[in-house]
Every structure is written in C-alpha cells, then in structure tokens.
Amino acid sequence: MSVILVEICCGTTCHVMGGGDLEELASHLPAAVAGKVEIAGCRCLGQCRDGAFGRAPFVRIAGQIHDQMDLARAVELTVAAVQAAGRGNDVR
C-alpha cells in the first residue's frame, strides 16, 4: 500500500500566515486515514516570493501544492488524496 506524503511548509511566511496550526494535522485525521499518511515539515516551497505571501500558507499533498491552507481544508484534501490513491490500487 502506498503512503501519501503531506509536506507542510515551515518557511517563516507560511508560519506567520497561519501555517503553525497545520502541525496539528496528524491529530485531526480520521483513524482510517492516519496510517496511510506521512506528515513532514519541509523547507520553504518558494511559493511566497514575488509578493504572493497573501496566498500562504502552502502545503504539498501527494506532490501537488495547495495555497491558503487551513486545518479543515488540509484534512479534507489529505482524505481525498488517500481515497484517490486507494481507488488506483484497488483494481481487482
């Protein structure tokens, strides 16, 4: 079974714009999903340059970058990514 990688940007911009709360993501995931997800902090994803700090905080879920993240949306997107990966593997 593949594990979904959730990378939370630990750059200062993301943190100041509310990214600190995303560290709590693990404790907010449904139990059925939690085992299929790896959550890691990562260095600045470089998305906040050129005045785009208003779109922070950023996270990368299964390779795809999402902006203006909050805890509720991060949970939703992570669950969706796990389900999508599950469907891909479940070819019988």
Place this chain on the structure above:
Amino acid sequence: MMYVDNQTARLRREVMIRVARAFLDGELAATIDHIPLAMRPRASASSRCCIFRDRAVIRARCLAALGLPAEADDELSSLADYAGLAMARAKPEGPLLSVFDVACSGCVPSRHQVTNACQGCVARPCTLNCPRDAITIRDGRAQIDPEACVNCGKCVAVCPFHAIVRLPVPCEEACPVGAIAKDDTGKAVIDFERCISCGRCLRACPFGAVMETSQLLDLLRALCAREPAVALIAPSIAGQFPGTMGQMVAALLRLGFTQVIEVAEGAEEVARLEAREWGERMAQGESFMTTSCCPAYLAAARKHVPELLPHLSSTPSPMRLAAARIRGERPDVTTVFIGPCIAKRQEAMHDANTDLVVTYEELGAVFVAAEIDVEEQPERALADVAISQGRGFPMAGGVAAAVAHYVPADESLRAISIDGLSKKALRQLKAFACGKCPGNLVEVMACEGGCVAGAGVIARPERVARAVRKLAEEGRSG
C-alpha cells in the same frame, strides 16, 4: 475563544507584511496607497459586503500598522501623508487599541434566540423552566420576550432539540473589565478609563474591527538607523517560529539588532526579589502578596480593584529590570522588548528604559518582509543563558513556582494562581483583599494559560507551552 489562526489574523498580518516590505524597499510613501487595491483588486472576492468596504478596512489596518489610530483618519489625506506623519514621530503614541466603526458589524445585543430547529413540542420544558415566564408558544414555535428575558440560559440547557441559542457580542464577552460596549449607534466603543490593554477584544472580534496601534514602523526605523539596538526577548518566543533558539538569535542579529538578551534574566531577578519581599511582608503580619509582572493585571487592580493595591508586590517587572540593566551598561542603545503582550506597551510608555514593545506577530511580519527564514539561519548562541526559573514565567503557575523556589523551605508558602482575568476572577480577587484569601502568595495572569496565550502570539499556546517547558529545562540552575 477563536483559534489564534483565523482570517482576521491573516488579514492583519498580510497588511503588516506589506507595510514592512514597502518600508524596506524604500517605497513606503510611493506604494502604501496601493495596498488596499493590491489586496482587493477589482472583481476579486470580498470578505465583507463588497471590495470597497474591504478596502476601507484595509486602509484603516494600514494606519494601524503605521502606528496611528484608525478613527483619526480624515479620509482626505493619503496613506502616504500618514506615513510621513508616522516617520516623523519621536516615539510611539497611544491609544493602544481602537475600534474602526466601518469594520464593526454592530452585532445584535447579547440575547437568547429560538432557532427554527424548534419543533413546538408537547413537553415544552423551555416554558416550564423559564424563571421569568418569558417564553410562550406562538404559531407552533417558542418565542422569547426580550423584555422579560434575563439571559439565564436555562431554556438552552433544557431544550431537547438544542433549538435555543445564545447570541453573544464577542468583544463584550471577551473583555474582563466591561471596557468595550456598543454605543447608541450599535457600534462598539472602548472606554479607556476602564480598559486594561489586555488585547482580548482584538483577538475576539470576528470582524477584525479592533485595531492595534502597531510599533512595527518604529522598529523598522530603529533597525535601519544603524544605531545599536538590543532585542529583549521574552521566554514565550520559544515555539513561536519554526527553528531553534540559536536560529532565532541569528535571525534577530541578521535583522539588524546588535545584541539579544533574554528577559528571563530579569524574570529570575524578579523571582528572587519577590521571594524576599514576600518574606518581609509575611514577617510584618500581612495576609498575602500578589505578583506584579503582568501589566494588564496591574492596570486592572488600579482601575477596578483598588483594594488590592496594598497587596501588590512592589518589585518591578522582568522587562523593566532587564531594560534597566542594559541601559546602565550602554546608555545609547535602543531597547526593544519582543513579547506576546500588548499591555506591555502601556507599561513601556511609563518606563524610560524601554523604547519599543514589539509583538511576535509584528516580528514575524518583519521577518517575512526582510525574507529572513528563521529555520534557515545558522546557530548563534546567546551570550548569557538565563536561569530556568526565569524562563518558566510565561506559563500559568510559572511565576509562583519561581518565587517559591527562592523562599526558604521552612516558611509556609501557600501559592494560588489566578489563571486568566475574568469578571469572576476580579470578584474573587476583591474577596481576597477583604480577608478571604486561601493562600499567601497570589500569582495573577491576565491571559488564560499565561503569557503564552497573549494577544500578540503567532503559534498556538499549547505548542508554545511545550517549547517553553523545554527551554526552562535547558536553562541554568539557580
């Protein structure tokens, strides 16, 4: 209480970042008037009724970021004009908080309301349990007579459908001293005779209508003046940003501070002095002493419970002691307290040794504007590592524990903690002053949880409390 992170906080921070960025680019006067448009361009989604109201509120936030009260806006001057005013001031000015009426939604007065979840049931426990007979059933649904209702909440508790809700006014609810209230027009107004500058209304208003008079620009000016500036960092800085304490020191030096000092050094001295003062007071037969390092509590005692004044410790705060020490060594430096607290600004305005008070939120905005990533910095050790007792000050119970540490073991110290000021806590403190104090050392923190939950924090208090505990463990033993 809302989480630290919410859209009003993000809005406030984005404005601060943009103002700081414009300053650092040397284009404050040229571009500050563009900020409201840049944040709400035509055809973008609005947070309020329309982008034009959004822009008006962002303009007020720009004024606040410049350190000017939003209500002083004549609406004719450009933001560039106001930036000129801000650049010319010698030192920060009050008031510390203000309500911008255009942003205030004028929430309905606090009351109980029956929602359409009401089933008009046969049992009708609401009508039976209402002590004022304020509830009647009309058109198959419960109705509350607002004239008769005393907001006791019994109906909310007994409704089997959870159909009755209490509509609060968040700012009024958050204020522990009744200093913010709706005026005749329905908009909130702060009564500065009562206000203790705790900043809770700022955090509580879901419309972001309470504006904080920032010292962001004063900080940037001090750093760019290339004159020596000392960062006095409060221990609750631990955990506010990703990265280590050593990286934070490096980030502050890179920002332009010439020296970084822990306020915890002053805190440890406070604990020693208060332990001695407590011993002297007890020897003189006094019933109890309260700690005095929380400036919002000091203001609350002065303005609302003067009976407490004889019991207040006369020891200066950690900030004052730390700043006085630096000034004594180097009279020419600019001293900048960096902490979680808004009320500290009030205190600093009466302390000749503390020039500026900057919150973690403002510091974060400056880091973002200067593109300094704390976690990417090299480790720079603090010149002096503070003693553990001082580092534990920002958590509820931490001050009393530190004082207790320095009280000789044979003296019977009974510490109690008032964790967060509220109307109830103030009544309790009043009772203490009237001879009903169960302990002989009372620690008072205006913010619930301690300074880690102050109005100027970035990270969640739980996370910061963990980091502060670790920092205290790593401190020197005293």
